[in-house]
Amino acid sequence: MADPRFFTRAGPFTAAELAALSGARLADPARADTVAVDVAPLDAAGPQSLSFFDNPKYRDRFEASRAGICIVHPKHAARAPAGMTLLLSAAPYKAYARAAKAFYPPPAATAGIAPSAIVDPRARIGAGTAVAAGAVIGAGASLGQRCRIDANAVIGPGVQIGDDVAIGALASVSHALIGDRVAIYPGVRIGQDGFGFAPDPSGHVKVPQLGRVVIGNDVEIGANTTIDRGSGPDTVIGDGCWIDNLVMIGHNVVIGRGCILVAQTGISGSTTLGDYVVAGGQVGIAGHLTIGAGARLAAGAGVIKDVAPGATVGGYPAIPIRRWHRQTVALEQLVRKKERP
Amino acid sequence: MADPRFFTRAGPFTAAELAALSGARLADPARADTVAVDVAPLDAAGPQSLSFFDNPKYRDRFEASRAGICIVHPKHAARAPAGMTLLLSAAPYKAYARAAKAFYPPPAATAGIAPSAIVDPRARIGAGTAVAAGAVIGAGASLGQRCRIDANAVIGPGVQIGDDVAIGALASVSHALIGDRVAIYPGVRIGQDGFGFAPDPSGHVKVPQLGRVVIGNDVEIGANTTIDRGSGPDTVIGDGCWIDNLVMIGHNVVIGRGCILVAQTGISGSTTLGDYVVAGGQVGIAGHLTIGAGARLAAGAGVIKDVAPGATVGGYPAIPIRRWHRQTVALEQLVRKKERP
Amino acid sequence: MADPRFFTRAGPFTAAELAALSGARLADPARADTVAVDVAPLDAAGPQSLSFFDNPKYRDRFEASRAGICIVHPKHAARAPAGMTLLLSAAPYKAYARAAKAFYPPPAATAGIAPSAIVDPRARIGAGTAVAAGAVIGAGASLGQRCRIDANAVIGPGVQIGDDVAIGALASVSHALIGDRVAIYPGVRIGQDGFGFAPDPSGHVKVPQLGRVVIGNDVEIGANTTIDRGSGPDTVIGDGCWIDNLVMIGHNVVIGRGCILVAQTGISGSTTLGDYVVAGGQVGIAGHLTIGAGARLAAGAGVIKDVAPGATVGGYPAIPIRRWHRQTVALEQLVRKKERP
Structure with missing residues (x-):
């Protein structure tokens, strides 16, 4: 446990x-009263555990599991050990995620403003919202209901935040409009100046950054990630995006719905990502590009051209992934040939 | 707006x-009294907007723009729509940057020390400087005039800061000497120990880091960037450098004037950059190298050798950029040849 | 100085x-009373300085040095200038590190809790521990003796910390068990949710992250690095690891003893590193891999397969380093051939 x-x-x-x-279906209604007290992986589960089986690679573990209740795809039900209560789902991992959340709900923060928090009298704090020790909230900021602002976080003047939003410890948010059910992890930086200046040998001249960061609903933003505000247009993060740690999103970037950006990825200014784009870890995307909906960018890819919707690219510079794999093989053969003349 | x-x-x-x-010149002195109330891009500008035209790609927008006032290069003046008041400049974007700053000056913080800030009595705070809620300033630190220390930032003992410096929310600065007009963005880390130790299987032994970080005038340092202090010599950032988010600068690195380091670039210990070096995003530079003045490092480059002044390199490992482009093409052809024998 | x-x-x-x-040996016991007042590099040292000579590249400096006392390998003793007091060691840099620490011991913080720190009454603070201004310590957290919690750091509920641990300014630690003599630099994020969700076009579903971060003894963790807690298993960092700035360690990663991870390296979820693995800067390691003990990963490597113990790899995708070097040369020749037909 x-x-x-x-x-x-x-x-x-x-x-x-x-x-x-x-959202799963009980395979045998007679088992409706089987009880689980905790979640556990297949190999550690006991008669009072809820487990799940999704990855076919673990079929042996499933067949040997002692889990009292298990979420499985219907096609695997026949392989279950005798006595196991089955919950059937076409998406077992997703169903498990929901059940696990029931066992371990996010900790409820005590609503109210900690005595050491500094909340400007012109800020609006919704019902049920908790503002922790040392947090600072600026004039005109507005927080919805049931939000949680963790210790020493800083919310700048005028920032608008929806309901059920969590702002992690020591995060900072300025010049931003944020939807509902957004989770901003510790140390995230949102809304600071973008990297905008007129280069000049006698001294680069800063260009005022006059846009905002606009974040949809159900977005997660990982620790120490930075999202700069727009230079005039806004920087936009669509509904349901999952952004990992230490990601950099430049000014005027527009990201569609449900995109997944793995850690240490960087997106340069004014690039647009369609819906459901997936970027592996440490991807770099140049500025002013268009990455089509559903495109997949392999970890480490250095993207310097537009990517078509649904395409998968890899390499540096990034090219269609099959071609990249062939190049990798060809290069390997080139060296082998030289070694054995 | x-x-x-x-x-x-x-x-x-x-x-x-x-x-x-x-710094631009009015094309027609009879238009001196034309009024602008705001800035706007060419296609959104109206009779009371100031706009600018610099990138030739947008010539159509310029010719169709309704902007009341527009900053342009003299060579494009003849193409201006009738009735537009022209401000002529050899560097329109730079001139625009200055004008935009007049419309949207950086917000003035109220001078003084917030009641919840913790300022050591042995610190010196210049006239007109604002220290926000929760900021902590150590003994012997000295801040110049008209500085702005944002919420929950931490300035360590003995740090010396010039005039008109902005330290963002939740940034930390220790063991550092900082010039005038420097902007340090939220979450920046300056002055912590460098990565210095004597490796040893029985336990790596830390080497005391006895240098400082010395930052010139007019430097910008992006969110969550880290700059370690020197190990004995100092880590030095020259006047007028622009450093983006999540950049890593190791101990004893010396960076010349006016360098531009795009996001997620990393510079290993004891490397020297001449003046006006430009590093694209996610560049990596090994330690103990010399990068000549005016060198340009393409995004994603992995630099493991010295780079000559004025040279442009790319690739991993980085080589002269034309050669890298030729290699990319050759590799492509190698695969094509195999596909069509 | x-x-x-x-x-x-x-x-x-x-x-x-x-x-x-x-731990060095005095070459000539008659010199036992020679005095040093400070440390200095070979070329700056004077008669009252302690210096060291380790890198053969600096032999000229050693032979010309005016250092009063110098730590050297016995094999170089004969080359010392006349009058120099020699301390002999098989590991001069390591011996120097210890001596330098004696000259410049880490600053002692004043034990006790700053008036502006917010320490939950259910937290336990060991003797001699200093909690600085604005730090926040949660219910049930336990800090050992002689720890130092810097300004505005945040320690979450239940976190267990050993003796002689330093937590830098503005760092956050939650869901973690930390050993003795650990140094966590400013802005580090430990213990936040891992990147765990069931992807789904109708909305990715978060999977509760129910593990911890377990950190051994004598570990250093660089500025703004992030270490996510496990999803069920723990994320584990072994004794004596040195981790640089802006490193990302995903959930369930297990790292052995004495590993060295240079800046901006990223390790994806559930990967295991054996003891004494060295990763150069900006290395990326995919998830669910095993990197054998003593493996070396060249800077910039993109590791997508298991690495054998003791192996050295480089490139993207990473391959044995000699093969990578040969590929680099072959590619170079391929282009040259085209240029001179």
């Missing part, structure tokens, strides 16, 4: 309750 | 005033 | 004392 110093467990839940919570 | 929740607009300004502010 | 605004010098020390402090 999870370390009780850090996690508070809810439950127990019956199989019927877990079916409802997870 | 810029969102008034975040930006306060000054003006209006006459064409004559804008000429003076921007 | 080091700038006295930032560093407080101890000493002077006699050669005998320095031998004891550094």
Whole structure:
């Protein structure tokens, strides 16, 4: 089980309750009252555990598991050990994620403003919102309901934040409009000046950055990631994006819905990503490009041209991934040939 | 116009005033009294807007623009729409940057020390300087005039800061001497220990880091960038450098004047950059190298050798950029040849 | 000498004392009383300086040095200038590191809790520990003896910290167990949620992250580095690891003893590193890999396969380093051939 110093467990839940919570279907209604007290992986689960089986690579573990309740795809149900209560789902990992959240709900912060927080009297704080010790909230900022502002975070003047938003410890947000159910992790920087100046040997001249950062709903932004505000247009992050740690998003970048940006990726100014783009770790994307919807950028790719919708690219400079793989092989053969003349 | 929740607009300004502010020249003195109330891009500008035309790619927009006042290069003046008041400049973007700053001056912080800031009594705070809520300033630190220390920033003991310096929210500065008109963005880390130790299987032994970080005038340092202090010599950032977000500068690095380092670039210890070096995003530079003045390092370059003054390199490992481009083409052809035998 | 605004010098020390402090051996016992008042590099050292000679490249400087006391390998002793007091060591740099630490011990923080720190009454603070201004310490957190928590750092509920640990300004630590003598630099993020979700076009579903970060003894973690907590298993950092700035360590990563990770390296989730692995700057390692003990990953390497113990790899994708070098040469020749037909 999870370390009780850090996690508070809810439950127990019956199989019927877990079916409802997870969106899965109970295979055998007679098992509706089977009880789970915790979640566990297949090989550690016991009769009172909820587990799940999704990756076919772990079929052996599934067949040997002692889990009392298990979420599985219907096509694998026949392989379940005798006595296991099955919850059937076309998307077992997703169903498990929901059930696990029921066992370990995000910790509820005590609503209210900590005595050491500094909240400008002209800020608006919604009902049920918690502002932790040392947090600073500027004039005209507006926070929705049930938000959680962690210790020493800084929310600048005029920032608009929706409901159920979590701002991590020591994060800073300025010049931004943020939707509902957004999670901003510790140390994130949102809304600072973009990298905009007129280069000049006698001294580069700063160009005022007059846009904002606009973030949709259900977005996650990883630790120490930075998102600069627009220079005139806005920097925009669409609904449902997941952004990992130490990512850099430049000014005027526009990102569609549901994009996934893995750690240390960087997107230069004024580039646009369509919906559901996936960038592996340490991807770099040059400025003023268009990355089509559903494109996939392999980890480490250095993207210097537009990418068509649905295309997969890799390499530096990035090219269609199959071609990149062929180049890798060709280069390998070139060296082998030289070695054995 | 810029969102008034975040930006306060000054003006209006006459064409004559804008000429003076921007360093441009009024094409027709009879138009000196034309008034602009805001800035706008060519296609959104109206009769009371100031705009600019620099990139030839947007000539159509210039010719169709309704901007009341426009900053242009003299060679394009003849193409201006009838009725437009022209400000002539050999560097229109630079002139525009200055004018835009007049419309949107950096927000003035209220001078003084916020009640919740913790300023050591042995620190010296110059006239007109603002220290925001939760900021912490150590013993012997000295801040010049008209500085702005944002919320929860931490200035360590003994740090020396010039005039008109902005330290962003949640930034930390220690062991550093900083010039005038420097902007340090939120979350920047300056002056912590460099990565110095004697490697040893029985336990790496830390080497005391006894140098400082010395930063010139007119430097910008982007969000969450880290600059380690020297190990004995200093880490030095020259006048007028622009450093983007999430850049890493190791101990003893010496950077000349006016260098531009784009986001996520990393410079290993004891490397020297001459004046006006430009590094694209995600460049990596090995330690103990010399990068000559005016050198240009393409985005993603992995630099493991010295680079001559004025040279342009790219690739991993980095080589002269034309050669790298030829290699990219040759590799492409190698694969094509195999595909069509 | 080091700038006295930032560093407080101890000493002077006699050669005998320095031998004891550094683990070196006095070459001539008659010189036991030679005194050094400071450390200095070979070329700047004077009769009252302690210096060291390790890198053969600097032999000329050694032979010309005026250092009163010098730490050298016994094999170089014969080349010392007349009158120099020699301390002999098989590992001169390591011995120097220890001596330098005696001259410049880490600054002692005043034990106790600053009035503006916010320490939960259910936290436990060991004897001799200093909690600086604005630091926030949560319920159930436990700090050992002689720790130093710098300004505005945030320690979450339940975090367990050993003795002699330094937590830098504005760092955050949650869901973590930390050993003794660990140094966490400013802006480090430890223990936040890993990047775990079930991808789904109708909305990615977050998977609760139920593990911890477990850090051994004698670990250094550089500025603005991020270490996510495990998803169920823990994220583990072994004893004696040195981790540089802006490194990203994903959830469930397990790192052995004495590993060295240079700046901006990223390790994806569930990857394991054996003992004494060295990763150069900007290395990327894909998820679910095993990197064998003693493996070396060249700067910029993009590692997408397991690496054998003791192997050295480079390139993108990473391959054995000699092969990578040969490919680099082959590619160069391919272009040359085209140029001179």
